[in-house]
Structures are given as C-alpha cells and as structure tokens.
Amino acid sequence: MDGPTHAMEPRRREDWTQKRGGGEDTYQLAEGERDRFAARISMGYPDAAAELEMRDTQGQGAPLGRLTPVAHAADVRDLIEVV
Structure with missing residues (x-):
C-alpha cells in the first residue's frame, strides 16, 4: 500500500445485510421483492x-x-393434465 494505513472499526454483522439511509439502491427492485426489507x-x-x-x-x-x-x-401427472 502506498501511504499511511488507518485502522478501521470492525463492522457489525447488521451492516452486511441492511440498507443504509432508506435511499434507493443502484437499481429499482421489483414490486414483489420490496417487502423482504419491510x-x-x-x-x-x-x-x-x-x-x-x-x-x-x-x-x-x-x-x-x-x-x-x-x-x-x-396422481400428480393426472392433476397436471387437468390443469
């Protein structure tokens, strides 16, 4: 590495999966996928x-x-035929 290094605080596990700031992501989620973050x-x-x-x-x-x-x-094949 060039230059000085700086210690970083350890990241909490919650940071790995939760969205920050409530803003939009890099792409818009489909309607059916939005509720998983609710x-x-x-x-x-x-x-x-x-x-x-x-x-x-x-x-x-x-x-x-x-x-x-x-x-x-x-039985399953027969039901598939009916549907």
Whole structure:
C-alpha cells in the first residue's frame, strides 16, 4: 500500500445485510421483492423447558422416516393434465 494505513472499526454483522439511509439502491427492485426489507425479527434462543420439549418430541429418530406419501407420481401427472 502506498501511504499511511488507518485502522478501521470492525463492522457489525447488521451492516452486511441492511440498507443504509432508506435511499434507493443502484437499481429499482421489483414490486414483489420490496417487502423482504419491510420487517426484521429476532428468534432468540429457546428457554430450558422448550429445549427439553424439543428433545423429547424430536429425539426419536429422523421424522422423515415416519412420513407417508399423500400422492403418487401418477396422481400428480393426472392433476397436471387437468390443469
């Protein structure tokens, strides 16, 4: 690098994804894509009771093994033909 270097403050993780200043971006977003910036939620961590409940209800193996099909491939093809 030419010249002096300057220390920068570390960037917060929120800075990576949030738009600054409420201004327009370099290009206009489509109407269907604008709402993704309208809300922000925080999930947090579950409390001890919720963790125990998850362990007790989901700890019996992979739930995918207990799923049963609601339609077969032939049924889906028939529905596509109707539509």
